[in-house]
Amino acid sequence: MDHYSRIQLAIEHLEQHLQEPFNIRDASAAASFSAFHFQRLFQAITGFTVLEYVRRRRLTEAAATLRNTAQGVLEIALSYGYQSQEAFTRAFDAHFGITPARYRKQEEKEHWTEKQMQKTIDFNEYRSKLGTEFHMNPPHMVTLEPIRIIGYEYQTNLNNEQHYAEIPGFYHDFGSQQKFMNIPERIRPDMAYGVAAHFQEDGAFSFIIGEESVGSDDSLEPGYTCLDIPGGLYAVFTTEGSEQDVRKMIYGSWLPASKYERREGPDFEVTDVWKSTPERLDMKIYIPLK
Template sequence: MLERLNEALDHIEAHIRRRIEATELARIAATSEYHFRRMFSALAGMPLSEYIRRRRLTVAGAEVLAGDRTLLDIAVRYGYGSGEAFARAFRAVHGVGPGEARRYGAPLHAQPRMSFRLVVEGSSSMRYRIVEKEQFHVVGKKARVPLVHEGVNPAIAEFIRSIGQDTTERIAALSDQQPEGVVAVCDDLDPSRAEGTELDYYHAVVTRADAPDDDLDTLVVPPGTWAVFENSGPFPEALQILWRDVFTQWFPSNPYQSRPGPEILRTRLSENGNQADAALWIPVERVAVSD
């Protein structure tokens, strides 16, 4: 898998001045576009589109400083429709406009070319199981919140605090299958997984029933395969590390890829709220393994 991901990175470099389609990169990596974007974001620490933009403007920056072409020529050469659009993108990455950089020799920010490699530590194992589930409903309260990669998500914390105890108890009573109890469900995430992009967050349960009350929200989840990962540790750091390890360690070494669908997290906190036992449910599909 990592070898194919690196071939996709080579394709980016070979076509850095052209429009690069995620579908083509996914084809080279022999996976779905959905899974490729997820894998790239987890491994690189940034969305695919952001990496391509930074690499393109890193290479363009060298041409700006060289002074062999006009700024408009460089803008067109790297796919920008106007000098103004190029200048805006250039400033967003380098902190100065291309004209200033050329006139004053301003220092620029370079995005190094990436390559992925597997680091084998062998210090821990991942607890997981594969579960087949029939159609079910996620029933509870929903909010649209920004994505936060590290630490507590303030918008989610405030949303949960706003839900009354009576409502929480009504929701909890609807739980009738695994994962049991009130869970956190994330759905409709931006494909880039960039910090600050929005997602639907449900404080809800997994159930066969529809929402019995008009004030509750329902998400219908079709039948499918789920990979369930478990861990324990400091809250919320251990949960965020678990998600990262699923995509950087488990997927590259197992014959599965992620598929569209909600991610479900069941968390049980310690009395002081500093530790948590967690189970993360990720929708997956098996991929063919070549002989």
């Protein structure tokens, strides 16, 4: 079963449980993905997060219930996961531009809300777009030995694409504050590693910037950590343009269309600091595969 069919299974699970507490673990399990990987694939393909999709779907179904039934606003609010009528009213007004009470009284309710309504996603539609939207040089495949990285650990999040906004600043901090000088026994000081690790179900993760080292982690400075990157098969992508666009292409187009599965383990990127300029990074992105 391909990535799109598997993600569709997760969508079906979410639809069946819209009126229950949101549980990313159960939804991702329906697709046989880890919670973090499911969120990343979903966001790369659709452009928004799983949580945002669920929020839009709940508001859309709540609007239909307002229109088609005589249920009270509080009852509807509670059934779609809001703790109070006030919280539901604020969310409904922010999304549709009208309160639930006023919406219910409107004689014509379709034309002005149609664009805000979130229909159930069909990932077959996304699959059909691959031929026209996939523009990327193919990766080359390498088999690596395990690599030990020691680096400084920053915290970020997938939600609202927070990581894309923050990671350039992490690199600037790492270089300008010369944090690389606290890495013991560096063996390739011309190569800076950026490693996504320690994934959480809510989209939070660590981004570790460091270098290869044969040093011990027994006496690292505060904020530093040691991470062993597993050996194995990797797809290696060379960045052309923005890293954000490349990663969206990898997870939104290349990986779902490929014959490969992403295996457990961190993504990482390697920047040749001597060949890079502020205008153009010499960077390669490594994705673990099986």
